[in-house]
Amino acid sequence: MQLFVMTYLESQYFWTTVAFLILLGVMWKFVVPAVLATLDARAAKIAGDLDAAERSRLDAEGVLADYNAKLTQAKKEAGEIVSRARAEAEALAQERIHQVESDLARKADEARKSIAAAKAEALGAVRAEVAEMVVQVSEKVLKGSVDAKAAKKLTDEALRKELN
Amino acid sequence: MNPLHQFEVAPLFPLMVGGWDLSITNQALWTGIAVAMVIALFSAGVARMRLVPGRLQSFVELTVGFIQDLSGGIVGPKGVAFFPLILTVFLFVSCLNLVGMLPHAFTATSQITTTGYMAVLVFAMVLVVGFATQGLHFLAMFYPHGTPWWLAPLIVPLELISFLARPFTLAIRLTANMVAGHVLLKVFASFCIMLMGWFTVSLAAPFVMLLAITALELFVALLQAYIFTVLTCVYLNDALNGH
Numbered sequence: 001m002q003l004f005v006m007t008y009l010e011s012q013y014f015w016t017t018v019a020f021l022i023l024l025g026v027m028w029k030f031v032v033p034a035v036l037a038t039l040d041a042r043a044a045k046i047a048g049d050l051d052a053a054e055r056s057r058l059d060a061e062g063v064l065a066d067y068n069a070k071l072t073q074a075k076k077e078a079g080e081i082v083s084r085a086r087a088e089a090e091a092l093a094q095e096r097i098h099q100v101e102s103d104l105a106r107k108a109d110e111a112r113k114s115i116a117a118a119k120a121e122a123l124g125a126v127r128a129e130v131a132e133m134v135v136q137v138s139e140k141v142l143k144g145s146v147d148a149k150a151a152k153k154l155t156d157e158a159l160r161k162e163l164n
Numbered sequence: 165m166n167p168l169h170q171f172e173v174a175p176l177f178p179l180m181v182g183g184w185d186l187s188i189t190n191q192a193l194w195t196g197i198a199v200a201m202v203i204a205l206f207s208a209g210v211a212r213m214r215l216v217p218g219r220l221q222s223f224v225e226l227t228v229g230f231i232q233d234l235s236g237g238i239v240g241p242k243g244v245a246f247f248p249l250i251l252t253v254f255l256f257v258s259c260l261n262l263v264g265m266l267p268h269a270f271t272a273t274s275q276i277t278t279t280g281y282m283a284v285l286v287f288a289m290v291l292v293v294g295f296a297t298q299g300l301h302f303l304a305m306f307y308p309h310g311t312p313w314w315l316a317p318l319i320v321p322l323e324l325i326s327f328l329a330r331p332f333t334l335a336i337r338l339t340a341n342m343v344a345g346h347v348l349l350k351v352f353a354s355f356c357i358m359l360m361g362w363f364t365v366s367l368a369a370p371f372v373m374l375l376a377i378t379a380l381e382l383f384v385a386l387l388q389a390y391i392f393t394v395l396t397c398v399y400l401n402d403a404l405n406g407h
Contacts, residue, residue: 012277015192019199028248034210035228
């Protein structure tokens with residue numbers, strides 16, 4: 001019966017103790033600190049990476065907000081430029097229209113004046129001719145009894161009656 | 165083909181030191197081989213620690229993390245100081261169990277001298293730690309809180325007996341499992357040899373059983389080491405945190 005034998009007790013206890021203590025020493029001084037240090041370092045690294053990622057996200061958000069603000073600003077400026085240009089163009093067109101209108105008015109005025117002048121000239125010519133004609137006629141009719149002064153007076157009267 | 169022959173302790177190098185017989189027996193030799201293998205494996209694993217671990221480092225980290233979770237879950241934060249000891253208990257028992265599965269190896273944990281030694285070690289540690297942290301209040305674990313006073317004459321002796329039985333149950337559970345498994349392996353291996361010369365096809369049944377029992381024994385080797393470690397943690401919890 002080899003089970004539960006108690007032979008070589010001293011040897012068993014001694015060598016088991018030695019083996020166990022060596023294993024315990026290696027684990028205690030060597031393996032456990034190394035593993036725990038690595039686990040801690042890994043945890044720190046992961047935490048650092050997460051922090052860095054969070055910072056990058058915040059940075060990116062800041063840049064995006066900046067960009068959006070600039071975009072809004074640019075849109076506003078573009079709108080202002082367009083409206084200013086439109087106002088200028090309108091003002092210019094208005095000015096043109098005014099100029100043309102005043103030109104037209106001036107030309108019409110000139111035309112009216114020249115018509116009036118021509119009419120006055122024509123009237124003057126007609127008046128002179130009629131006066132001459134009246135003088136000739138009166139000479140023929142009155143044979144010198146009527147002088148030029150009387151003839152003009154007669155003619156004026158006649159013309160006033162005719163023209164009025 | 166005595167299936168118990170494998171458990172025979174034999175001196176390989178007789179050694180007497182000052183009247184003490186420190187002969188290196190097969191049990192001592194295989195204990196040393198198993199421990200050396202664990203130290204080699206774990207030293208290689210932690211030789212160059214990287215943040216992104218290789219296979220060996222992962223193995224070491226997972227094993228250490230497994231026992232860390234176990235002891236943390238049972239003993240709690242007070243057990244941190246005892247963690248290397250708990251880890252060593254697990255690795256010691258499991259490597260002796262597993263090395264015993266090698267052909268021609270000697271299973272040190274099949275000897276009551278090894279398992280009894282481990283059990284007494286754990287029991288003594290629990291006593292020392294218990295009285296050191298709780299003083300005489302440690303004795304209150306024999307009278308569980310909330311027990312009616314008239315049950316005390318029954319409960320206290322029962323608790324005392326179950327407490328004193330701890331080293332025996334720890335030692336015998338492990339030894340009995342190892343012995344039974346290895347006897348079964350030897351018995352079925354003997355069946356294979358006996359049936360081989362007689363009728364070859366009939367070899368299949370014991371051989372399949374032998375394969376299955378080998379797989380089972382590998383599992384039992386780790387399971388018994390786990391149970392031993394869990395019980396160590398439970399007893400340590402009693403000592404550190406009270407019952």
